[in-house]
Amino acid sequence: MAAVAMPQVQAPFPSPSSVDADRFAALERRVEALVVQLQKLGPSPKIPGGSNSRLSNGYVPTAPGPTLPLTPGISGQVTPSPITPGSPETPAIPSEQENAIAFENPSSKLAFQVLDIIQRYGQNVAPHHIPWAGKMKFLPFVEEYVKNNKPVKMVLPAFPFKSPNRKDKVLGMMPDLGEELALMHLNGLCESINEIYEHGATVTITSDGLVYNDLMDVSDSEVWEYSTAVRDIITAKGLRNINTLRIVDLLDTHPHSENLTKEEYLIHAGCYRRELVAKYSPLNFNSRQAVTNDKDTCMTYQGYIKFLTKDLAYSKLATETQGGPRKRYKEAIEKLALQMIARGKAFAAAIETKCKGYVRLSIHPSVGQTKLSVPLIPPPKGGRLMTPWHSSIAVGVDGSFKTVHADEVRETHDLVLHNGQPYCFREKSDLFDFGEIKVEFEHLYPCGLVIRPAPEVVGKPSLRDIDVKKLRKLAELQSPVVLRGFADTTDRELYISKGHELGEVLPWSFGIVQEVKDHGRKDKLHNNVVSNEAMPMHYDGMFKFVNKKDESGNDMKDENGNEIKVQKPPKFQFFTCVSTSPKGTGFTLFASSRLFFRYLPSPYTVPRFEAIKWRMDNDGFWDAKLKSLPLVVRHPIHNTPCMRWHEPWPATKTKYSTCEVTVENDSQGIVGVIDSLLYDRRVCLRFTWEQGDILLSDNVAMLHTRTAFTEDCDRELWRIHFD
Numbered sequence: 001m002a003a004v005a006m007p008q009v010q011a012p013f014p015s016p017s018s019v020d021a022d023r024f025a026a027l028e029r030r031v032e033a034l035v036v037q038l039q040k041l042g043p044s045p046k047i048p049g050g051s052n053s054r055l056s057n058g059y060v061p062t063a064p065g066p067t068l069p070l071t072p073g074i075s076g077q078v079t080p081s082p083i084t085p086g087s088p089e090t091p092a093i094p095s096e097q098e099n100a101i102a103f104e105n106p107s108s109k110l111a112f113q114v115l116d117i118i119q120r121y122g123q124n125v126a127p128h129h130i131p132w133a134g135k136m137k138f139l140p141f142v143e144e145y146v147k148n149n150k151p152v153k154m155v156l157p158a159f160p161f162k163s164p165n166r167k168d169k170v171l172g173m174m175p176d177l178g179e180e181l182a183l184m185h186l187n188g189l190c191e192s193i194n195e196i197y198e199h200g201a202t203v204t205i206t207s208d209g210l211v212y213n214d215l216m217d218v219s220d221s222e223v224w225e226y227s228t229a230v231r232d233i234i235t236a237k238g239l240r241n242i243n244t245l246r247i248v249d250l251l252d253t254h255p256h257s258e259n260l261t262k263e264e265y266l267i268h269a270g271c272y273r274r275e276l277v278a279k280y281s282p283l284n285f286n287s288r289q290a291v292t293n294d295k296d297t298c299m300t301y302q303g304y305i306k307f308l309t310k311d312l313a314y315s316k317l318a319t320e321t322q323g324g325p326r327k328r329y330k331e332a333i334e335k336l337a338l339q340m341i342a343r344g345k346a347f348a349a350a351i352e353t354k355c356k357g358y359v360r361l362s363i364h365p366s367v368g369q370t371k372l373s374v375p376l377i378p379p380p381k382g383g384r385l386m387t388p389w390h391s392s393i394a395v396g397v398d399g400s401f402k403t404v405h406a407d408e409v410r411e412t413h414d415l416v417l418h419n420g421q422p423y424c425f426r427e428k429s430d431l432f433d434f435g436e437i438k439v440e441f442e443h444l445y446p447c448g449l450v451i452r453p454a455p456e457v458v459g460k461p462s463l464r465d466i467d468v469k470k471l472r473k474l475a476e477l478q479s480p481v482v483l484r485g486f487a488d489t490t491d492r493e494l495y496i497s498k499g500h501e502l503g504e505v506l507p508w509s510f511g512i513v514q515e516v517k518d519h520g521r522k523d524k525l526h527n528n529v530v531s532n533e534a535m536p537m538h539y540d541g542m543f544k545f546v547n548k549k550d551e552s553g554n555d556m557k558d559e560n561g562n563e564i565k566v567q568k569p570p571k572f573q574f575f576t577c578v579s580t581s582p583k584g585t586g587f588t589l590f591a592s593s594r595l596f597f598r599y600l601p602s603p604y605t606v607p608r609f610e611a612i613k614w615r616m617d618n619d620g621f622w623d624a625k626l627k628s629l630p631l632v633v634r635h636p637i638h639n640t641p642c643m644r645w646h647e648p649w650p651a652t653k654t655k656y657s658t659c660e661v662t663v664e665n666d667s668q669g670i671v672g673v674i675d676s677l678l679y680d681r682r683v684c685l686r687f688t689w690e691q692g693d694i695l696l697s698d699n700v701a702m703l704h705t706r707t708a709f710t711e712d713c714d715r716e717l718w719r720i721h722f723d
Contacts, residue, residue: 110197111143114152117192118359120601120680121185122372123385133368141357145199152193152201155351155358156186156374160209161218161226163311163390168407171392171415171422173222175229177443178388178424181401182376183230183239184445188681189374190241195679204243204355205230206250210273211347212340216308217315220269224262226389247272250350251279277342280349287338290345297341299365304337307390310405312336363387377403378682380598393424395443397431398594399478416441431474437461447592448685449474450482460487463694464494468501475572475696476637480590480687483694489576490692495718499574502696503722506544506570516575517716518709527621528656532715534708536647536659537591537678540699540721541569543624567626570699570721571636577693578716586709588687588695590702593635593642595683604673606632606641613664616646620657628664631674635700642700647675678703689717 119132145152159179163169186203194200207230209223227246234242248254248265251272290297312318312333321329351360360371365385375385377393383402391403394413404425413425414432424443426432432441438454453461463486475481488494496513499505505512518532528535545565547555556564580586597606615627632641648671649659663670677683687695697704699721709715 107143107146108139111139111146113196114142114146114193114201115139115359117196118154118189118372120599121189121374121682122368123375123378132372134370134372135368137370138359141359144357146197149199151199152197153355153358154189154201154203154361155206155355156203156361156363157206157208157347157351158182158363158376158387159205159207159227159230160211160389161213161223163307164216164218164315165311165313167314169310169390169392169405171406171424173226174421175226175233176388176418176421176423177393177395177401178377178391178403179230180233180237181393181445182388183233183242184237185376185378185682186374187237187239187241188446192681194241200241202241202243203361204245204358206245206347206351206355207247208344208347210247210269211276211343214270214273215336215339215343216311217317220266221262223269224265228262245354247276247347247350250347250354251275252354276350277346280346280353281342282345282349285342285345287341287345290341291338296364296366296370300344301337301341303364304340305333308333308336311390377401378599379403395424395426397427397429397477399443399447399449400594401443431470431477434467434470437465444685444687446595446682446685447478448480448482448590448687449478450484452485460485462486462488463491463498464488466498468498468696471696472502472572475698476635476701479592479702480685480695480697482687482696484690484692486692486694489694490578490718492718495576496720499720499722502574503572506541506721506723508544508721512720514719515716516719517714518711520711522655524620524656526656528654531656532709532711532713533654533656535705536649536653537589537675537703537705538646539569539644539703540573542567542626542646543622544568544570567629571723572721573695573697573699573704574720574722575693575695575697576718577689577691577695578718579714580689580691581709581713581715583688585707586689586713586715587707588689589679589684589705589707590687590697591643591678591684591704593701593703594640596643596677597641599677599680599682601677604670608666609643610641612666612670614645615662615664617660617662618657622657622659633700640701643674643678643703645674645678645703647678647705689715 115132115135115138119135122132142152159182162173162175166172186205190201190203207223207227209218209227210220213220213223227244231244233239234244246257246260248257248260248268253272253275254260254264254268287301291301292298309330317332317336318329321332361374362371363376364373366373376387379385380400380402386403388403392406392409394402394404394409395416396402406425409425413427416423416426418424426441434451438457439451440454442450442452444450463483466483466486471481471483483489492513496505499512508514514529516529519526519530521531544567546568548564548566550556558564600606600609610630610632612631613628614631615625615629618624630644633644634640635642646659646661648661649657651658661671662668
């Protein structure tokens with residue numbers, strides 16, 4: 001086939017201020033798709049204009065940037081500024097303009113959608129209008145998986161061992177809450193892909209512990225114990241999409257490595273390390289030149305220097321250089337970092353050989369041309385980006401997770417133990433003190449709190465003895481809050497009494513307790529709340545109206561003498577679980593407004609969302625037409641923005657009430673953006689009920705829904721609304 005003449009493509013190109021940001025994002029995606037289609041028509045010619053850059057695998061090369069220095073002493077240093085999720089530079093969710101892109105076949109479109117999800121988890125150092133420069137490089141890989149109905153495979157070198165600085169940085173040598181959060185974050189990425197692609201995705205973690213541990217005076221035994229504990233977390237938490245590889249798997253020198261014993265591992269560890277370097281080190285590789293000439297390598301090198309300086313503060317290296325000029329320690333650290341660069345190059349080559357066709361993820365800063373940088377525990381805006389093995393986790397009273405160095409929070413946070421081991425820090429607060437009832441707390445990902453009787457407590461404490469006002473205050477900050485393992489939680493009289501203790505109970509036509517269970521009716525006018533169907537994302541009380549009052553407390557009327565009604569949704573939901581549905585069904589999903597706005601991508605902003613009004617048209621049991629509904633309200637306690645939304649619900653999803661949603665004063669395409677982010681695993685908790693659970697959720701700060709369950713099961717929840 002004759003070569004096809006390609007139009008000149010300049011990349012990167014600036015976003016003109018005269019073009020709407022949404023349309024510009026769609027235009028960029030159009031260009032990306034066009035490049036892929038042209039690439040498939042024939043060999044990629046050189047880009048006109050004298051450039052030697054080529055379009056390889058449909059990848060549009062970025063313009064060369066300034067050279068980064070080898071050490072801080074070299075002039076011309078450029079310090080990369082990582083993009084923080086939720087900031088204006090965060091890549092946009094593409095749903096709004098998806099239909100504007102032309103794909104030559106369905107597999108290309110689906111592959112692009114998969115890469116869009118992966119991109120959301122990324123954080124590259126690049127101009128904001130190039131959120132992932134290497135995206136098109138990986139499109140053929142993902143499309144091949146889609147065509148062959150195979151899971152999309154990703155690979156991440158990570159989880160080596162804990163920092164040797166157990167005084168200032170980390171809590172010990174074993175994994176803790178940080179590793180758990182990171183693994184659940186990666187599994188959530190795969191689960192999000194599974195929701196649009198039935199064959200799903202996997203992340204293979206290649207542990208790099210043996211690559212570097214001898215340089216940092218960390219024993220091979222510690223590497224084994226840490227990596228084994230990481231595997232135990234994956235199994236215990238059912239993270240079905242996470243796989244692991246050791247160096248021995250990359251070298252293919254030990255058949256049936258899954259049966260490798262610790263003794264065998266320790267005997268051969270040094271050999272594995274030497275063989276990796278001998279077999280995969282690039283010929284004539286020079287670390288210093290690589291740091292000088294390659295941006296990604298330079299950023300990795302600078303990162304090494306930064307963490308090694310504190311990692312080795314109490315090491316043999318620090319002792320040996322003590323007493324001399326400080327630059328001796330600095331020079332030793334720089335030399336060590338160069339050695340790590342060389343070994344890392346060999347390790348990367350081994351991964352490339354073993355994991356061909358995988359989407360390459362990285363924990364190191366990158367310009368994004370050959371890999372996607374993925375923060376394992378995304379920091380809040382302006383926060384530092386740290387891995388769990390270089391940090392400790394500080395849990396805020398609002399339920400937020402923050403990576404910190406241990407010496408930064410010892411005065412403001414309490415140390416939390418789990419199974420007798422240091423686990424995390426938790427912000428000091430009286431809200432975690434339950435008096436004579438000793439309890440322990442489990443912080444859920446991505447949000448929520450489970451409170452259980454402490455292991456040393458004999459018998460089950462009664463709900464009767466719980467200070468539920470404290471639960472209310474906790475729920476205002478980090479919903480949902482769950483009591484698990486307590487007695488008398490399904491005592492109806494006690495349950496109602498505790499509802500009145502919590503606040504002003506709001507009655508409905510059926511009374512104050514809604515028995516949420518399947519009534520078995522199938523007609524259109526039945527209430528879907530008491531069915532076994534999945535439900536749309538929503539907040540409770542959308543259809544609860546009261547008379548509007550004047551300052552004297554009198555009912556207000558319009559010019560026609562009709563009473564003026566105003567929406568009065570309850571502030572809280574109060575549940576108890578009488579019985580559950582079969583495992584894997586009947587989940588209740590809680591979407592956090594705090595996390596929604598944290599991950600809200602460009603070009604969307606809180607002010608833009610606060611200005612949006614929408615209307616809904618329902619039929620069936622919920623027959624109502626509501627208009628001029630605010631998309632965002634402010635929380636009455638902490639004034640944070642909170643989503644007010646009802647997911648569109650067409651007849652294809654239900655036999656009961658349908659819901660049509662119209663955005664009144666913004667793009668209708670924003671509906672897809674909202675729904676996509678509300679179900680995002682970084683925003684939305686999939687909660688599994690256990691019999692006897694008490695659950696309290698802030699109906700202002702959270703949206704919720706449920707998944708379907710089987711018709712013949714006895715799943716039953718009781719629910720009370722209160723203010």
